[in-house]
Amino acid sequence: MNEHLNNQTNEQYFNEYSIQEPQIKQRPPKRSRGKKALAVFAAVTVMAACSVCGYLGGVYANGKAQENGNSANLNNSSNNSNVVYMSNNTSPVNSEGGDELSISEIAAMAADSVVEIVVQSASDTGYIGQTILTGAGSGVILTQSGYIITNNHVVEGADSINVRLRNGEEYEAKLIGTDSKSDIAVIKIDAENLTAAVVGDSSLLQVGELAVAIGNPLGELGGTVTDGIISALDREITIDGVNMTLLQTNAAINPGNSGGGLFNGRGELIGIVNAKSSGTDIEGLGFAIPINDAMSVFDDLIEYGYVSGRVDVGMEMLEISDTATAYMYRVSQLGVYVYSVESGSYAQSAGLKAGDYILSVDGKxxxxxxxxxxxIDAHSVGEQVEISVLRGKTVHDFTITLTEYVPNAHSSSV
Structure with missing residues (x-):
């Protein structure tokens, strides 16, 4: 049984997945399980565009790919041998070679690989009883056999996951694995001969290239196509306490687009949409996880059910960033606290306790x-970190050995 910091509110699963103010009366502060959290922040407030809908979809069919002079190569991995990669055309799509497609052509090719995802979760509302909450997002089919990539925040906490294809067919999905740090999840439906997206190479992108988004904004407008450009590469944003390096686009992104794809001018999948800017007078600031980063997570989630090599500090952390939250948790300082300590962890044996206020890690x-x-991310599994905390009025120093983060269950059916 984990000891934990007293909390007077319960985390709720809400319809609109948003890092902006959600559609609930009260939201607990950001929590992280060491390396395992997710969050947002740039020069603007960033909001996860997931809950009520899905964002972008599929990609090139093999026939059309070959028509354009590209050869579709199958990855040799036994886990994703059906994933198609467009790898031998390394010239930008806006070069004089001119193999860029029209937006309507990209939409026609990608539409069938875009899926709508509907999730449900039971919430205990106390004296009112149990309430079933529903959310929606998007996903992209990556194999003909039914492996689908989406965002972690689309399916996190869901008791059931259902997928609707463009042709209207609906399937119950199995959760294969999730990774909150990268905001990637993999689900699987029992279907064959699906239209899968062709995976591009996000390292070849250039600022100004065409970017096309296909998705299900507001959970009701499936198949919506928006276009823009790649506005920036390697944009660093912080989402729920995790630093992420994302693609930036001015293609219209709306709540519900999360988990869908971002495509280049050849119709290749080059990003998984996961966030947008939100706020007064803010327009055209959408973000996507580069597909090269997403695919490494995709492979691990299929093989292990989690991302191998991630370190685990053995604690769940809680960030308190305003006085109202500090009052709710009955603490006197803003900052990062130990929310809970895992039983049997190095953190517990070292002496760390729930309620400890983090002063520094390795002197920082x-x-x-x-x-x-x-x-913590600067370390590898097996290395040690020095953590200084304030407990009451006394400073304590601890040395913790980092272990590999392995979820309790590598995969589960929902």
Whole structure:
């Protein structure tokens, strides 16, 4: 049984997955399980565009790919041998070679690989009883046999996951694995001969290239196509205490687009949409996980059910960033606290306790969850970290050995 910091509110699963103010009366502060959290922040407030809908979809069919002079190559991995990669055309789509497609051609090729995802979760509302909450997002089919990539925040906490194809067919999906740090999840439906997206190479992208988004904004407008450009590469944003390096686009992204794809001018999948900017007078700031990053997670989730090599500090952390939350948790300082300590972990044996206020990691001052995660992420499994905490009025120093993060269940049916 994990000891935990007293909390007077329960985390709720809400319809709109948003890092902006959600559609609930109260939201708990950001939590992280060491390396395992997710969050958002750039120069603007960033919001996860997942809940009510899905974002972008599929990609090139093999025939059309060969028509354009590209050869579709199958990855040799036994786990994703049906994933198609467009790898031998390395010239930008806006070069004089001119193999860029029209937006309507990209939409026609990609539409069948875009799926709508509907999730349900039971929420205990106390004296009112149990309430079933529903959310929606998108996913992209990556294999003909039914493996689908989406965002972790689309399916996180779901008791059931259902997928609707473009042709209207509906399937119950099995959760294969999730990774909150990268915001990637893999689900599987029992179907064959599906239209899968062709995976591009996000390392070849150039600022100004065409970017096309196909998705299900607001959970009701499946198949919506928006276009824009790649506005920036390697944009660093912080989402729920985790630093992410994302693609930036001005293609219209709306709540519900999360988990869908971002495509280049050849119709290749080059990103998985996961966030957008939100706020007064903010327009055209959408973000996507580069497909090269997403695919490495995809492979691990299929093989292991989790991402191998991730370190685990053995604690769940809690960031308190405003006085109202500090009052709710009955603490006096803003910053990062130990929310719970895992039974049997190195953190527990070292003496760390719930309620400890984090001062520093390896001598580096910690003022936010992003600071803490970055300091932990700088280490590998088996290495040690020095953590200084304030407990009451006394400073304590601890040395913790980092283990590999392995979820309790590598995969589950929902």
């Amino acid at each position: 001052e910690i003022s936010s969850l992003a600071d803490f995660n970055s300091a």
